[in-house]
Amino acid sequence: MKKVRLIPAIALASALVASCGQSPKKQSGEESHEHGEEITLTEAQMKTVDIQLGKIEMRDLNSVIRVNGQLDLDPQKKAEVTSLTSGIVKQVLVTEGKFVSAGQALAYLENTEIVELQKNYLVLKKETLISEQEYSRQEELSAQGAGVQKSLQQAAATYEITKAQLAGLEKQLRQLSISPEQVSTGNMATQIPLRSPIAGYVNKINVSTGSFVDMQTSLMSITDNSGIHCDVKIFEKDINLIRIGQEVSIMLTNQPSKMLKGEIHEINKSFEDDTKAILAHVTLKTKTDAKLLPGMYVTALINTGRQKTASVPNDAIVSKDGKKYIFVLEEDKDGESEAEENGDEHGKSFHFSAVEVVTGVSELGYTQVTPVGEWDENATIVKSNAFYVGSMSTEHGEHGH
Numbered sequence: 220m221k222k223v224r225l226i227p228a229i230a231l232a233s234a235l236v237a238s239c240g241q242s243p244k245k246q247s248g249e250e251s252h253e254h255g256e257e258i259t260l261t262e263a264q265m266k267t268v269d270i271q272l273g274k275i276e277m278r279d280l281n282s283v284i285r286v287n288g289q290l291d292l293d294p295q296k297k298a299e300v301t302s303l304t305s306g307i308v309k310q311v312l313v314t315e316g317k318f319v320s321a322g323q324a325l326a327y328l329e330n331t332e333i334v335e336l337q338k339n340y341l342v343l344k345k346e347t348l349i350s351e352q353e354y355s356r357q358e359e360l361s362a363q364g365a366g367v368q369k370s371l372q373q374a375a376a377t378y379e380i381t382k383a384q385l386a387g388l389e390k391q392l393r394q395l396s397i398s399p400e401q402v403s404t405g406n407m408a409t410q411i412p413l414r415s416p417i418a419g420y421v422n423k424i425n426v427s428t429g430s431f432v433d434m435q436t437s438l439m440s441i442t443d444n445s446g447i448h449c450d451v452k453i454f455e456k457d458i459n460l461i462r463i464g465q466e467v468s469i470m471l472t473n474q475p476s477k478m479l480k481g482e483i484h485e486i487n488k489s490f491e492d493d494t495k496a497i498l499a500h501v502t503l504k505t506k507t508d509a510k511l512l513p514g515m516y517v518t519a520l521i522n523t524g525r526q527k528t529a530s531v532p533n534d535a536i537v538s539k540d541g542k543k544y545i546f547v548l549e550e551d552k553d554g555e556s557e558a559e560e561n562g563d564e565h566g567k568s569f570h571f572s573a574v575e576v577v578t579g580v581s582e583l584g585y586t587q588v589t590p591v592g593e594w595d596e597n598a599t600i601v602k603s604n605a606f607y608v609g610s611m612s613t614e615h616g617e618h619g620h
Contacts, residue, residue, distance in 0.1 A: 273602040283579035288451030296446035307332030324412035419443035475541035
């Protein structure tokens with residue numbers, strides 16, 4: 220490739236803008252989000268900035284697969300807050316979006332059965348004490364030869380039964396966050412706290428003060444976003460290329476300039492619903508200041524190893540607003556390039572359109588490209604100094620790859 224003359228970029232861009240035209244698409248209905256406006260350059264302009272044309276090449280690079288997915292949480296990182304008993308919500312202690320610790324009280328519930336349960340505990344505790352004393356008495360009588368063996372056996376059975384029942388009631392009280400020790404002192408609770416099972420943020424609260432809830436009612440949900448991961452859909456044609464441990468580059472749909480790194484750690488073994496796709500679970504490896512929330516949509520590039528893949532020189536790619544583009548020489552209906560004779564000293568005119576692509580790995584001056592829409596792999600493209608072609612467009616212009 221011959222050397223480009225050193226011309227100040229601003230002056231060169233100004234000169235090109237002054238000497239070339241931009242023409243709209245021939246049919247407005249043919250325009251789509253992956254194609255920019257048509258750009259026209261003369262043969263003289265292309266020679267001035269050393270714009271060279273060529274084909275998209277199939278090169279042996281680390282190949283990537285472009286997939287879609289969304290952010291999600293592991294089951295242990297999200298929880299529904301429910302009650303072990305029915306009752307009336309007397310107080311809600313938190314608001315949506317608030318961070319809570321594991322075990323923190325979120326609301327208070329009132330139920331007359333709670334008082335009844337504590338009363339039964341006190342009665343049974345007294346019965347257990349009496350049965351224990353009777354058992355001890357029967358043991359003493361038996362040791363002195365004055366007791367009846369059957370009476371001792373009955374006393375022992377009664378004591379063991381009441382002791383087991385008392386232990387069960389103690390467990391029930393603790394599950395309801397009621398202290399058996401306090402109940403034993405006569406301090407009976409009339410309300411029970413509903414506690415957070417995990418640390419995290421409060422999401423949608425489904426109840427308010429005075430609401431009646433039962434054991435099937437979800438009062439609110441808690442999510443721990445520190446454990447967020449990415450689930451991507453792998454379609455049937457690509458399943459054999461995917462394996463655990465592969466590197467993944469992740470782009471947030473709402474923040475395309477943010478690039479996260481991850482690694483596949485699990486792959487489902489069945490198709491999702493009626494689709495011919497399985498889920499691959501990706502652990503995020505990159506720390507980021509981006510706000511990551513479950514349900515966010517992403518685009519991901521999975522590195523599948525070295526293989527022949529569509530590639531272009533790095534200098535053929537321009538970027539704008541987080542998107543990447545290459546410039547394709549327009550062809551007529553017969554497949555011939557649309558180069559027109561100007562009939563002046565400028566020579567032929569060449570018509571180009573910007574095509575949006577997703578870039579993959581870069582090696583030895585070449586970058587893998589995958590079209591956002593459809594394209595002709597045999598198309599003629601701008602292979603060098605694409606930045607100057609981009610300077611002619613009102614949509615593109617930042618150099619990058």
